[in-house]
Amino acid sequence: MSSMSIELTLNPEKLEAIREMDPRVQSYNIEMTELTGGTFWVPYTPEQISGEEAFPTCDKMEDMMKMLAGMQTKVPAINLYDEKIRSFAKAFGPVVIRFSGSWATRTYYDFDGHTGGKAPEGFEFVLTKEQWQGALDFVKAVNGQILVSVANSFGVHEDHTGAWMPEQAEILWKYTEEQGMKIEYAEFMNEPNMLNGMCLPDGYTLDDYGRDYDLFAKWLRENHPETKLVGPCSAENERGAAAGGMAALLLGTEDIMKRCKEAPDYYSYHSYNGISERGQMFGAHFDFDAVTSEYYLGATMEDLHYNETIRDKYAPGAEMWVTESADAACGGNTWGPTFVETIRYVDELARFNVNTKGIIFHNTLASSAYGLLDADTHMPRPQYWGALLYSRLAGTTVYDTKEEIREGAHVYAQSRKDGEKGFCYVIINNSREEETLVHVPACVQYTLSADSLRSQEIKLNGNVIASGEDGTIPELKGEEKEAGTITLAPCTVTYLVVGDER
Missing domain, CATH: 3.20.20.80 (Glycosidases)
Structure with a gap:
């Protein structure tokens, strides 16, 4: 690190x-x-x-x-x-x-x-x-x-x-x-x-x-x-x-x-x-x-x-x-x-x-x-x-995450849209050089990235999102993660969907 x-x-x-x-x-x-x-x-x-x-x-x-x-x-x-x-x-x-x-x-x-x-x-x-x-x-x-x-x-x-x-x-x-x-x-x-x-x-x-x-x-x-x-x-x-x-x-x-x-x-x-x-x-x-x-x-x-x-x-x-x-x-x-x-x-x-x-x-x-x-x-x-x-x-x-907004760590949280108990975190690493390490509970990860900031393609968990010419929206599937540490690359937008263990 x-x-x-x-x-x-x-x-x-x-x-x-x-x-x-x-x-x-x-x-x-x-x-x-x-x-x-x-x-x-x-x-x-x-x-x-x-x-x-x-x-x-x-x-x-x-x-x-x-x-x-x-x-x-x-x-x-x-x-x-x-x-x-x-x-x-x-x-x-x-x-x-x-x-x-x-x-x-x-x-x-x-x-x-x-x-x-x-x-x-x-x-x-x-x-x-x-x-x-x-x-x-x-x-x-x-x-x-x-x-x-x-x-x-x-x-x-x-x-x-x-x-x-x-x-x-x-x-x-x-x-x-x-x-x-x-x-x-x-x-x-x-x-x-x-x-x-x-x-x-x-x-x-x-x-x-x-x-x-x-x-x-x-x-x-x-x-x-x-x-x-x-x-x-x-x-x-x-x-x-x-x-x-x-x-x-x-x-x-x-x-x-x-x-x-x-x-x-x-x-x-x-x-x-x-x-x-x-x-x-x-x-x-x-x-x-x-x-x-x-x-x-x-x-x-x-x-x-x-x-x-x-x-x-x-x-x-x-x-x-x-x-x-x-x-x-x-x-x-x-x-x-x-x-x-x-x-x-x-x-x-x-x-x-x-x-x-x-x-x-x-x-x-x-x-x-x-x-x-x-x-x-x-x-x-x-x-x-x-x-x-x-x-x-x-x-x-909408929740207060108690995290100060700073370069590499724009952290937000809301409830889950699917109605399940838990939260949806939005984490933006806006640094152009440094990774952000996040210690997470078990979650589903959706990270948006690109090969360059001025790319007109966007990737979800490393794969290019490609919609159909007829307006068909592809499956936007997250990646399940066990509790542990994930690394967010520079200039990425990540959604983490977690359960509520309270």
Whole structure:
């Protein structure tokens, strides 16, 4: 054993229950632009994903803005009837599916076909009845619930300059209810910290936003009380402000909440560990060498605690919903589709459950570099398998392991999903060099690894996980271990299922 290795002893008898987590904690986004077809990020090249080719950088903000403008490409509407995407999505179990994104702020609902697909003045995109029906059918097929954010572009404002009007939103609710379904949750406007470039009325201010948020909240509660209000859907955090760049120019979340009289039922915010290479001049970008570090992995907890302070003041008692989360804003980093993202994903999920009760909506299910599934093939990325094992193995009771989080030893514990007495440990060795030795009772081991951190293949107990091209999910079988010592290699994610001998 290296002198630097960490040695752990699991003591199930000392675990103390903290809380019951929301079983829908692993939820996800399907961007509005995916439903309608539109624009999204140009995919990275295979060489950029593997790290063989550096992503181009620039030194001037104006150059980066020009570069960003060229990084959008047209994408077709997603086919949510595809059996492969349905199979992989359904395997998660119960979820809330969020249909939103900045595109939703500017989308017109045309459910009678009168626009011919051309957005009217005051909007930029069109959602058809057929596209929304596809979303409803998908939600039903995967045992999901719905969260939407609604339009707030100048087309939904009185005379294009005045107060927000509900006619467009009513189209969405009415049609959904006519299909025997309901919209369980709703946000008003996606990321109100950024009011520029969202097709809003000229001179739109935070005071205008507060007025319109309250109008929406009152309309929702008076006309559709079965739908719960989620907000403020903010994207601002202390890390971005400290990093400078454009991230420091975001409007403050507390400044937003001060102007809103209607408290949300669920407090929502967005939390990315950083900003991708595409937007690194915005600030808060992490290089690849840092993405297994303690600071990087702990970034989302900083966001949680920052927002909890605001929640306690303006929506006390509301659960915390992270309605967008992934490795990086601006479409994800080049390494988003690779194994290393599994470490971040599982660590955020397990640590979130220790610290609070709520839901994390991964952005996205199947688009850009941060998608759980590849946008073109709908085949799973490595992080999907880390997520699926968490869903299959970890029950809803969350325990305090009494282990300090430190490099090589991120140790979490929950009850067993199979209903048997016992526990499911999640142990992440985020060290790139040192092994972690764990003294364990008899258990079943599931260790996820890869030949390299930027591999697009993932292994379970040393064997490559290969799903069928038709969406068939292979057997994910653990390895039985007698009581003793197991060695966890550097940069691995391990689930250990143990019995309860108490």
